[in-house]
Amino acid sequence: MNAEQPIPDSAELVWHKSSHSGGDGGECVEVAVTVPTVHVRDSKNVRGPRLSFGVSQWAAFVDFTAGR
Template identity: 50%
Template sequence: MWFKSSYSTSEGNACVEVRSGPREIRVRDSKRITGPELRFAAPAWAAFVAALAAGG
C-alpha cells in the first residue's frame, strides 16, 4: 500500500508517496503513479530518515 507524505500540499501538486516492504522502500510522484519509482534498500532508507531527523 502506498502512503502519501504528510508534507504534501493540500493542492496535490507536490506530493510523494512511499511504499514500505521488508527489504526495500519505494518512492514515487503521486501525480505519475505509473511513472518511475526510486527504490532504496531498507537499511539505507532508515539511515536517510535518521539523518533527516537529526537535522543532517
C-alpha cells in the same frame, strides 16, 4: 538506490502519501514498504518512475533529514 521503470502497481504494494505533501497539487511523495525495500514515487505520476531503497538506506535517509 535503484530507479525503477514504470510498471503497473502490484497488489502487494500499499502506498502511503507523505503527511508533508500539500493538498494543492504541489510536491507529493508516496512510499510503499516491503520487507527488503522501500519504494518511493511521485503521487501525481503513479505510473511513472520510482526509486527503491534498502530498508537500512531509507532509515539512514530519514534519520538524516530529521536531524538525528
